[in-house]
Amino acid sequence: MKAYVYTGHGGPEVEALADVPRPEPGPGQLLVAVDAAGVNPADWKRRTGTMRTPDSPAEDFPLLFGREAAGLVAAVGPGVGGFAVGDAVFGSSDGGGFSEFALLVADITAHRPPGLSATDASTLPVAGATAYDGIRQLALPPGATVLITGVGGGVGVAAAQIARHQGVTVIGTASAGKKAFVESLGGIHVEYGPGVADRIRAAAPQGIDGIYDQVGGQALEEVAPLLADRSKLVSAGDRAIVARLGGAFVARARDQATLDTLAQLVISGALNPYVSHMFTLDQAAEALRLVEEGHVRGKVVIEVTR
Ligand SMILES: NC(=O)c1ccc[n+]([C@@H]2O[C@H](COP(=O)([O-])OP(=O)(O)OC[C@H]3O[C@@H](n4cnc5c(N)ncnc54)[C@H](OP(=O)(O)O)[C@@H]3O)[C@@H](O)[C@H]2O)c1
Numbered sequence: 001m002k003a004y005v006y007t008g009h010g011g012p013e014v015e016a017l018a019d020v021p022r023p024e025p026g027p028g029q030l031l032v033a034v035d036a037a038g039v040n041p042a043d044w045k046r047r048t049g050t051m052r053t054p055d056s057p058a059e060d061f062p063l064l065f066g067r068e069a070a071g072l073v074a075a076v077g078p079g080v081g082g083f084a085v086g087d088a089v090f091g092s093s094d095g096g097g098f099s100e101f102a103l104l105v106a107d108i109t110a111h112r113p114p115g116l117s118a119t120d121a122s123t124l125p126v127a128g129a130t131a132y133d134g135i136r137q138l139a140l141p142p143g144a145t146v147l148i149t150g151v152g153g154g155v156g157v158a159a160a161q162i163a164r165h166q167g168v169t170v171i172g173t174a175s176a177g178k179k180a181f182v183e184s185l186g187g188i189h190v191e192y193g194p195g196v197a198d199r200i201r202a203a204a205p206q207g208i209d210g211i212y213d214q215v216g217g218q219a220l221e222e223v224a225p226l227l228a229d230r231s232k233l234v235s236a237g238d239r240a241i242v243a244r245l246g247g248a249f250v251a252r253a254r255d256q257a258t259l260d261t262l263a264q265l266v267i268s269g270a271l272n273p274y275v276s277h278m279f280t281l282d283q284a285a286e287a288l289r290l291v292e293e294g295h296v297r298g299k300v301v302i303e304v305t306r
Pocket residue numbers: 040041042126127130149150151152153154155156173174175178192193214215219236237238250252291294295296297298
């Protein structure tokens with residue numbers, strides 16, 4: 001099968017479109033003929049090798065790009081119940097998606113209901129579910145105010161809409177060009193950069209009740225002092241700094257129930273993943289470069305035709 005792979009750790013020079021053997025599903029896995037795959041920062045970060053820890057298992061290159069996909073079940077692994085060949089599904093992969101076929105983790109895969117496109121579904125296992133998990137972790141009541149840093153990207157766009165759906169006021173930091181976009185999500189736009197904390201104070205005179213950070217680093221350090229109760233500080237982007245600031249990294253549920261809930265939110269109109277760019281498998285390099293530049297609007301998706 002055709003797959004976009006990386007042949008070692010490094011920059012874009014280790015990427016290649018390759019012919020690789022079609023995998024066989026093992027226990028707990030589904031083989032899926034891919035229709036669409038979401039593109040995420042984790043794809044290029046894994047390629048660099050910087051996400052690895054001393055406990056990470058050895059890697060056997062070439063490795064397939066992709067952490068999430070939507071498609072049709074082509075084979076069911078031993079011991080997996082609830083799925084049959086031909087079912088339309090979407091779910092998480094441990095590597096694969098920018099490929100004609102991908103192995104999905106059955107426990108983090110759900111049926112794709114009518115009314116949910118494969119394109120939108122392919123964005124839910126990573127960005128959508130991370131958004132949902134972080135907003136749930138903050139557990140803010142209706143009427144509270146959440147600050148979402150990096151609100152214009154894949155996780156932030158979904159988090160803003162999920163929070164608004166729960167009656168929470170959203171303040172979002174983004175570049176100046178995303179003002180109208182953030183407002184279309186029901187959020188209050190604040191441009192990031194020097195003086196951001198003062199601009200947030202002005203935008204939220206009632207104060208901030210929680211922060212869901214998508215950026216980390218200095219962007220997180222600048223806004224954390226706005227929050228007295230650090231139990232309401234959650235980051236998806238920076239495990240080390242959020243811990244140092246007394247907050248928590250997002251706790252991922254990674255389950256079918258979350259995917260089912262997200263599917264219903266999309267169908268009801270409460271959640272639009274805002275797929276801004278679609279690429280073919282042959283254009284996977286362009287898709288990755290766009291995400292790697294770090295200023296995506298909503299989601300980037302690779303559509304796979306067989
Ligand atoms: N832990 C997990 O399970 C998990 C899952 C998914 C994602 N993540 C991580 O969460 C983070 C966000 O993911 P994503 O998919 O939403 O990324 P993304 O789609 O690339 O979005 C990032 C957004 O941040 C904005 N941005 C860049 N610099 C900024 C700054 N200084 N202040 C505010 N906004 C800034 C960018 O656009 P503008 O500059 O144009 O505003 C962009 O919209 C990444 O670090 C990703 O690796 C973690």
